[in-house]
Amino acid sequence: MAKKKTKFTCQDCGYESAKWMGKCPGCGSWNSMVEEMEQVVKAGRRGAFSGATSTAVQKPQSITTIESTQEPRIYTKSPEFDRVLGGGIVRGSLVLIGGDPGIGKSTILLQTSAQLADNDHKVLYISGEESIKQTKLRADRLNIKSNNLFVHAETNLELISEIINEMDPEFVVVDSIQTIYHSDITSAPGSVSQVRECTAELMRIAKTKGIAVFIVGHVTKEGSIAGPRLLEHMVDTVLYFEGERHHTYRILRAVKNRFGSTNEIGIFEMKEAGLEEVANPSEIFLEERSQGAAGSIVVASMEGTRPVLVEIQALISPTSFGNPRRMATGIDHNRVPLLMAVLEKRVGMLLQNQDAYLKVAGGVRLDEPAIDLAIAVSIASSFRDVSSNPTDVVIGEVGLTGEVRRVSRIDQRVQEAAKLGFKRVILPERNLGGWKIPDGIEVVGVSTVSEALQYTLGG
Template identity: 75%
Template sequence: MAKRKTKFVCQDCGYESAKWMGKCPGCQSWNSMVEEFSEVPKSGTRSYVTSAADTSKPQPITKVVGEQEARIDTTLIELNRVLGGGIVPGSLVLVGGDPGIGKSTLLLQLSAKLAETNHKVLYISGEESVKQTKLRADRLGVISPELYVLAETDLMKIEKAIEEVAPTLVIIDSIQTVYHDDISSAPGSVAQVRECTAAFMRVAKTTGIAIFIVGHVTKQGSIAGPKLLEHMVDSVLYFEGERHHTYRILRAVKNRFGSTNEMGIFEMKELGLEEVLNPSEIFLEERSNGAAGSTVVASMEGTRPVLVELQALISPTSFGNPRRMATGIDHNRVSLLMAVLEKRVGLLLQNQDAYLNVAGGVRLDEPAIDLAIAISIASSFRNQTTNPFDVVIGEIGLTGEVRRVSRIEQRVHEAAKLGFKRVIIPQKNIGGWTFPTEVEVIGVSTVEEALEVTLGG
């Protein structure tokens, strides 16, 4: 008879304790310790299924046959870009996002696309019945005999179904509903999520079947469960956006088979998600001309240049300490650039409130947006309008110099494609490449030069 033990496990980080504590010592979160029961088996009683790969012998890497497996084309251009060119056979992909954001819709549409190209897909739902999944599929127009549906939460039965169907792709919606009989804790607990994910990882690596698992998120926006979950999988995708807006952004925060800077954009419509192939037009379509504090910047999202609007509002403060608020960009970077403008250009900003925003809900992290931020701040402070046909690119140093940025040619061509007339770039980026004939490229070396060009001094 196995001995039954009681322990308290943090549901955020997996920290274990013999007694309950209000604050987790591991992640410092409050009221996250939950009582769990575990049975300690006798020595030698627990066993694991051993695959053929486990019996192989170590061999020199020079003798390993390195044949590259062909990726599975999803026929969704945006999803292919985020995954690095398609689905890698035998990969384990974790998809997270807020409730109601469209995770299940995206994966059901992915299932339909693969089923239409004669790939067997097994969609396992732990949150809906088969009839409910069919209703959602009918609404999205998903009809294919190659798409198999199963409503199950028992890990052993799921593994048996995968063996019987032998699909190309398996979708688990969601990992928090799946449970293992050998673990006494409730579904969704740290132990259950960890063990079930490990089981799916073994299935994916030994059979070559690609598996997508849906993970719930906490109120802080991170994947629920232990951080180990994100380390185990091959790729982690976050589906972001506001439920009251139609645009959704799919980001890869981890990808063993591609870039982690890629971004895919979708629009939620009545019949499901539709790809947005030219996001620059979307982010600039509501831009107002002739407004002070508005600047367009060409930012790189992975291999894709995206033009977005930066907005700044500078107003006199009524407090002892002026406010600095930023949405979509780093707050500390804004404070640094305001200090450069005050020291090197002579703008008196120490008694001004500053509010900055990236239109469209995109987050920009690269330093190439520095010059656009500085020009937006100066434009709003002086109440001078910027040229609506200008695009500004450049990094700013602490001495006020404008530094070189990468992939300048792609950024300038994107601006020319959307009808902009001038592009202000670092002087160091001039030369070595061909300018588009329909756009004027101006090189600047300092912030003062950039303000002279864009605002007339």
């Protein structure tokens, strides 16, 4: 009888080694190597998405002879969810959604399943963490009543495949991938080998049968999806459900999407009856804004195709340490010292002995260059202890020489500001012209940071 071979696999990155090591050479994590049995792959040819063994080898085709068609979309009753996916659900797609425990991953997928079932689509919801009675209690709380939504509690992937073959659903939800196991693999559910093989089997089912499959992934304490990094490479779309458990607002963000943009976000509010989409997030982010407070300014940022108005807050105070602190929440922390250096060199503010704390109110994260001027104005406002006009919106990219550079989609940003009742927009001078200014709002073009401070802070 042949001796069974074992290997040691890192549970964080999937690195494999013939012997145990305390520190993984792949990702540098400690005590993550676990012994697993090596799996013997049977010989034979299997097409990537053919679903059956075949001895025929397909010949390469010229790209000009391949027929291309637009992927048909299936819409839910949630425009926010459809926007993040790129305009709807694509048949045969494999979507991975991750998030912190208790953030609402199961809730949003159960609500989406009910919406699809109400549109005469057969949906199979497979729960590996809850019993069918627990899922029924959640559905009752969400007021879900549809005959086309089928619920099953199972963790064996082979039995799940048989159920899918018998039912032939249009959509499948697997909650979660870390609880599913394949009987041919000896390692425990949630290990690198189990997650990799189970995801590969679900991908084969999705591609061969044209079924849209949604899988839930647990996250680590760092916020990334648990398991091998290969998991995110295999799926078509990766969604992150973000937010604070003690706050009601949730943000659905795409970090990978083969069928659409990764810049779109969907905003939801958690209520007693489930998640409700927020049609106008700008009002939500600005509803608790303090009037006349120094260090506060509003910026119009683009999240994909949607303009969002958010408040940037800055607190500048004398330091009591040898090295001043620079802290930022919601923006890149490297951008703060850069803009403070521009203010010190080009405007003459002595900021080298000041602590700086910046925050984007509302929990949203901004990373586009158009928020540079708003950050600079908020820092100057807090340093001088002079409040800006509460009806002003500031937009613009700041260069190292102190110039204000043009930004994209300025007309959509200004229209969003006018819709919410703002009276004046400070924007790059080179963005003036070529578009229609909405009624009831003043547009001021500036070319330098100093000029922007004169309009917003009076000097």
